[in-house]
Amino acid sequence: MTNSDTPAQSPAVRTRELGKTYPGASAPALTEVSLSVAPGEIVVLLGLSGSGKSTLLRHINGLETPTTGSVQSLGEEVTRLRGRELRSLRGRVGFIFQQFELVGALSVLENVLTGSLSTLRGPRVGVWSYPRALREKALGHIERVGLLDRTYQRADRLSGGQQQRVAIARALMQDPEILLADEPVASLDPESSSQVMALIREIAAERGLTVVCSLHQVDLALSWGDRIVGLRGGRVVLDTPTDNLGREQVMEIYGRVATSTSEIAALEDELAEAREQVLAQELRRAAAGEDRA
Amino acid sequence: MTTVAARAALVPRPAPPLSAIVSYGVIVAILGLGVWSFVALDFTPKGLETVGPNIARFLDMATPLQWPGWEVAGERQADGSTVFTTSFVGFAPIWDMVLTVAITLALVIAGTALAAVLSVPVAYGAARNTTPNGVVLALCRGIGVIARAIPDIVFVVFFAFLWFNSGTLPAILAIGLHSVGMISKMFADAIEQIDEGPRLAIRAAGGSKAQEFWAGVVPQALPAWIAVALHRADINLRGTVILGVVGVVGIGYELDDALHAGPAGMRRVVPLVVIIIALCIAFEIVSSTIRARLLNVAPREGGLGGAVARAARRGRTTPSAPSRHPVPAPDRAARIAEALSRPWDRERVSTTVWIWAGVAIVVAAFAYAAPDVARLLAPTWQQLVDPAQGRALWPLTFGSNGWGEVLAAVLRTVQIAFAATLMAAVISALVGPLSARNVAPNGTVRNLFRGLALVVRSVPDLVVAILFIIAAGMGPQAATLALGIGGVGLLSKLIGDSMEEVPGGPERALAAGGSTRAQVFFSSTVPMSVPALVSHLMYVLEQNIRSATLLGVVGAGGVGFLLLNSLQARHFDEVFAYVLVVIGMVVVVETLAILIRRAVR
Numbered sequence A: 001m002t003n004s005d006t007p008a009q010s011p012a013v014r015t016r017e018l019g020k021t022y023p024g025a026s027a028p029a030l031t032e033v034s035l036s037v038a039p040g041e042i043v044v045l046l047g048l049s050g051s052g053k054s055t056l057l058r059h060i061n062g063l064e065t066p067t068t069g070s071v072q073s074l075g076e077e078v079t080r081l082r083g084r085e086l087r088s089l090r091g092r093v094g095f096i097f098q099q100f101e102l103v104g105a106l107s108v109l110e111n112v113l114t115g116s117l118s119t120l121r122g123p124r125v126g127v128w129s130y131p132r133a134l135r136e137k138a139l140g141h142i143e144r145v146g147l148l149d150r151t152y153q154r155a156d157r158l159s160g161g162q163q164q165r166v167a168i169a170r171a172l173m174q175d176p177e178i179l180l181a182d183e184p185v186a187s188l189d190p191e192s193s194s195q196v197m198a199l200i201r202e203i204a205a206e207r208g209l210t211v212v213c214s215l216h217q218v219d220l221a222l223s224w225g226d227r228i229v230g231l232r233g234g235r236v237v238l239d240t241p242t243d244n245l246g247r248e249q250v251m252e253i254y255g256r257v258a259t260s261t262s263e264i265a266a267l268e269d270e271l272a273e274a275r276e277q278v279l280a281q282e283l284r285r286a287a288a289g290e291d292r293a
Numbered sequence B: 001m002t003t004v005a006a007r008a009a010l011v012p013r014p015a016p017p018l019s020a021i022v023s024y025g026v027i028v029a030i031l032g033l034g035v036w037s038f039v040a041l042d043f044t045p046k047g048l049e050t051v052g053p054n055i056a057r058f059l060d061m062a063t064p065l066q067w068p069g070w071e072v073a074g075e076r077q078a079d080g081s082t083v084f085t086t087s088f089v090g091f092a093p094i095w096d097m098v099l100t101v102a103i104t105l106a107l108v109i110a111g112t113a114l115a116a117v118l119s120v121p122v123a124y125g126a127a128r129n130t131t132p133n134g135v136v137l138a139l140c141r142g143i144g145v146i147a148r149a150i151p152d153i154v155f156v157v158f159f160a161f162l163w164f165n166s167g168t169l170p171a172i173l174a175i176g177l178h179s180v181g182m183i184s185k186m187f188a189d190a191i192e193q194i195d196e197g198p199r200l201a202i203r204a205a206g207g208s209k210a211q212e213f214w215a216g217v218v219p220q221a222l223p224a225w226i227a228v229a230l231h232r233a234d235i236n237l238r239g240t241v242i243l244g245v246v247g248v249v250g251i252g253y254e255l256d257d258a259l260h261a262g263p264a265g266m267r268r269v270v271p272l273v274v275i276i277i278a279l280c281i282a283f284e285i286v287s288s289t290i291r292a293r294l295l296n297v298a299p300r301e302g303g304l305g306g307a308v309a310r311a312a313r314r315g316r317t318t319p320s321a322p323s324r325h326p327v328p329a330p331d332r333a334a335r336i337a338e339a340l341s342r343p344w345d346r347e348r349v350s351t352t353v354w355i356w357a358g359v360a361i362v363v364a365a366f367a368y369a370a371p372d373v374a375r376l377l378a379p380t381w382q383q384l385v386d387p388a389q390g391r392a393l394w395p396l397t398f399g400s401n402g403w404g405e406v407l408a409a410v411l412r413t414v415q416i417a418f419a420a421t422l423m424a425a426v427i428s429a430l431v432g433p434l435s436a437r438n439v440a441p442n443g444t445v446r447n448l449f450r451g452l453a454l455v456v457r458s459v460p461d462l463v464v465a466i467l468f469i470i471a472a473g474m475g476p477q478a479a480t481l482a483l484g485i486g487g488v489g490l491l492s493k494l495i496g497d498s499m500e501e502v503p504g505g506p507e508r509a510l511a512a513g514g515s516t517r518a519q520v521f522f523s524s525t526v527p528m529s530v531p532a533l534v535s536h537l538m539y540v541l542e543q544n545i546r547s548a549t550l551l552g553v554v555g556a557g558g559v560g561f562l563l564l565n566s567l568q569a570r571h572f573d574e575v576f577a578y579v580l581v582v583i584g585m586v587v588v589v590e591t592l593a594i595l596i597r598r599a600v601r
Helices: A053-060 A083-091 A108-119 A132-144 A160-172 A190-207 A218-224 A247-257 A261-292 B004-010 B018-040 B045-049 B051-062 B092-126 B134-149 B152-162 B169-192 B197-204 B209-246 B251-259 B262-295 B303-315 B332-339 B346-369 B373-377 B403-434 B443-458 B461-472 B476-500 B505-512 B517-554 B559-568 B572-600
Strands: A013-020 A030-037 A042-046 A068-073 A093-096 A178-182 A210-215 A227-232 A235-241 B070-076 B082-088
Touching: A013 A053, A030 A053, A030 A068, A030 A235, A042 A053, A042 A218, A053 A068, A053 A178, A053 A210, A083 A093, A083 A108, A093 A160, A093 B197, A108 A132, A108 A160, A108 B197, A108 B209, A132 A160, A132 B332, A160 A190, A160 A261, A178 A190, A190 A210, A190 A218, A210 A218, A218 A247, A227 A247, A235 A247, B018 B403, B018 B517, B018 B572, B051 B262, B051 B461, B092 B134, B092 B169, B092 B209, B092 B251, B092 B262, B092 B346, B134 B169, B134 B572, B152 B169, B152 B209, B152 B559, B152 B572, B169 B209, B169 B373, B197 B209, B209 B251, B209 B262, B209 B461, B251 B262, B251 B461, B262 B443, B262 B461, B403 B443, B403 B476, B403 B517, B403 B559, B403 B572, B443 B476, B461 B476, B461 B517, B476 B517, B505 B517, B517 B559, B517 B572, B559 B572
Parallel strands: A042 A210, A042 A227, A093 A178, A178 A210
Antiparallel strands: A013 A030, A013 A068, A227 A235, B070 B082
């Protein structure tokens, strides 16, 4: 595969024969997934919905426990960690969700500050319960994602793209070594999508982050990632770097990851519809904003 | 060739779904049991004959009305009649009445605030998605059920005994502990309904369980928590009228005093009732306004907070131009330093004003009620554990009553509840739909019936019961009428709300097909709101069983009357025994309600 097995560069993430069957499920969600991600690598998990991308991501920071096999992240055996140790590992791994998962009723700043909880003892309520140094740091990250003038707005009043940028700032607050992103732009319109994807790349480059990002769009995956890992039915069906791919190889990726062209077409339709809905929502929100002004 | 009719007759009919059977079964059962209860409670025309003379006699005693600040003096004339002269005696009694209202509100607010705080850990344990394990879940839900089942009046008498002569402490504790039952249940429901995503995000960022709860769950459930507490404060204000009967200071005590102070007292009764009703309506309006605002996702800018913010802005000469046209600061560090302090925009002012006003009101309530907290640590236990003194909690006994009498009393309480539910259901079947926007012929009718339900809902059960006792004499009939009327307020609102929530499509389709208003109502609105109606009926029945127990206090009979007798004698072994009976009743009814709701859904 890659040169990650050299002792100088121990992998950031390594799974061995990872298998997961949810209780009550008829088929396993993951089967014998062995994967190694080198530090600083930018990997795309490519697959249709239900192919096991999210499940795989959630094993990396211990949100799920494997049925068989093992997961190592940042040199730690994830399944062996409990309590504080697990929390401190999770603190070193940022996670970005498809639905952003901000606390809507809280301000942008408070949401970003929750990214630092793993370094703090005890529950925090309100901006002033966080040390000043952390507040300054949070503002720096908010500035980095371009939302400084929205600092004190409620998170649920931002557009989808803005919310995802807040979520990125929240992940940066953790000073992560690995960034996991689960379909980060599946709920966004095309313009916000490209902004968010570009932002993740830039930040990864600035900080030398290891990124594992799940996507379902082959074109986006090809242009964005350094390496593509294709999943289908919970198995790895493809693992290739993205540079110097010929047309035939690209067609093969389509063929392996998605069963047939009709399925791709269906998927694209579905996506277009979702995007239209988001766009309509944005337009309504913009119109409402103008009304208020 | 077979006709369509013949073929249609051959089409197999599916068995009716369980939910439909249960729905209609429950409606028929409640109506049937209600009728049976009405018969058993002996509502006969003979009883009604005395109503007229009773009211006349009462009015004769109660007039001329003596409002606070005025004195009514009677002088017997030579011909045997009495001439009353009403004279103004100064502002001191008016001020006393203001203070009485203030202490009533202080007890309610302090008690409810205590309950709201105590409810947080209970709800944390009772919500399926936050509870650490099944044992804690069962424990916290059990605490809720027991707190709901034990009437606050029992807590008051018990605490007043435990901390003898400790002022407002027993009342605040009683309101606090009893209210935990409802607040923790509804807060737990709110916690179970939150969006789990943000919590997962905090877990993924390495947050602990406690951090997940406070940063991910609480902000989402906070509006519901405040709304439930406000709603409970409403109920508690009405409840203090009953607490007055056992000597808790406030307007309920004044009423009880007036009722037992002979002819001079009777003249104070009507003014007191008017003050109580006005107070309850005012409180209900304030609390429901705040609740509506809180539960709205997008906070509006009107109202008190917004007004203060606008006033504050008018004071300043500079408009908030900088935020409209941001001038890029020279460097990043300076912009970040500037953003470190939050600007005092309208929203921040509004939020701050609301928060501090709320805190100030709660603090003021505690300060004014001034419970003797130091006594908490020094309860009088000895008498409660020493059987020789006749006050011991143990062994349990029903006193001079046998099981037969207790069961008869339970049956009487249940009959009052069923009869009252039937009465409320019949009247609400008219008032409820007419207060729904999509059923009422026009806005005026809707608002009229909404207002009617609001007023009826605001009047404390006890006040209604007293009015009916005056009219019909003591007994279960008065309690039934009181609960029945009170239930109309609640049930009409619930029916109106759930009819408004019915999806409008089918109604429009029928109307477009030329159906009349009544046809639309019976063919679309009613069938679609049946599950909600069943659920509301069960809720009102639950409430009525609780209240029927309480109204035993005013001589309605039933298990509440037995409870009151042993309370007044301070026979806590009997009190404890009757409380267990009441808890048993409530548990049975709540379990039935849960099972029925599950089947209907």
